Amino acid sequence: MPNNLSYEEAAAVPAGGLTALKNLQKANIQEGQKILINGASGSLGTYAIQLAKYYGAEVTCVCSKNNFELVKSIGADKVIDYSKEDFTKIAYKYDIVYDSVMKSNYSQCKKILTTNGVFVNNNQLSKIKVDDLLFLKDLIEKNKIKPVIDRIFSLDEIVEAHRYVDIGHKKGNVAITIGHKNMDFY
Numbered sequence: 766m767p768n769n770l771s772y773e774e775a776a777a778v779p780a781g782g783l784t785a786l787k788n789l790q791k792a793n794i795q796e797g798q799k800i801l802i803n804g805a806s807g808s809l810g811t812y813a814i815q816l817a818k819y820y821g822a823e824v825t826c827v828c829s830k831n832n833f834e835l836v837k838s839i840g841a842d843k844v845i846d847y848s849k850e851d852f853t854k855i856a857y858k859y860d861i862v863y864d865s866v867m868k869s870n871y872s873q874c875k876k877i878l879t880t881n882g883v884f885v886n887n888n889q890l891s892k893i894k895v896d897d898l899l900f901l902k903d904l905i906e907k908n909k910i911k912p913v914i915d916r917i918f919s920l921d922e923i924v925e926a927h928r929y930v931d932i933g934h935k936k937g938n939v940a941i942t943i944g945h946k947n948m949d950f951y
């Protein structure tokens with residue numbers, strides 16, 4: 766567990782953080798590349814933004830206007846509001862399109878990819894290794910990335926927590942505390 770996170774923050778690292786990392790590794794992200802992240806304000810998206818910035822990429826985020834400030838605060842260089850603009854039709858090319866919310870496909874995104882551009886969307890990821898988690902732990906302890914926590918629910922509120930997540934508009938991650946909500950875990 767990273768030494769600078771609460772239990773709730775740490776619990777939100779492995780699933781979202783590793784999935785985002787494996788997607789960027791699969792796309793072979795390189796310094797100076799341009800990446801577009803769809804669903805940028807979700808769990809995978811918020812990790813992908815910070816990891817892409819760590820790798821030195823220029824990051825364009827697709828999310829609703831409500832989340833522009835959030836994604837900019839963690840590294841977004843450009844933002845697109847999906848309710849106003851269809852990102853698959855913009856006149857710009859990306860080295861990587863990562864659709865973390867899986868709302869598009871390769872055929873739709875081909876037009877906005879460079880000649881050797883890569884489309885990734887959480888499918889067919891390589892096996893997770895312990896080293897991947899240790900890599901994230903190291904980046905967190907160096908303050909390069911941090912989990913974005915939207916809400917924390919108690920175990921008694923688990924049904925409400927699922928309802929909230931199922932709506933599909935959480936910002937980053939939702940955590941469940943087993944114990945008292947305001948307990949100091951540090």
Ligand SMILES: NC(=O)c1ccc[n+]([C@@H]2O[C@H](COP(=O)([O-])OP(=O)(O)OC[C@H]3O[C@@H](n4cnc5c(N)ncnc54)[C@H](OP(=O)(O)O)[C@@H]3O)[C@@H](O)[C@H]2O)c1
Binds near residue numbers: 780781827831868887
């Ligand atoms: N979280 C994980 O650990 C994990 C791991 C593996 C796979 N997955 C899968 O990956 C997908 C994403 O999960 P997630 O937890 O990152 O996020 P999520 O909770 O599914 O989505 C949350 C974000 O998606 C944005 N969004 C909703 N509709 C959108 C649209 N049409 N275009 C662009 N953005 C849109 C929302 O922003 P607005 O509120 O601004 O609309 C919200 O911030 C899900 O299908 C999930 O099952 C998740």
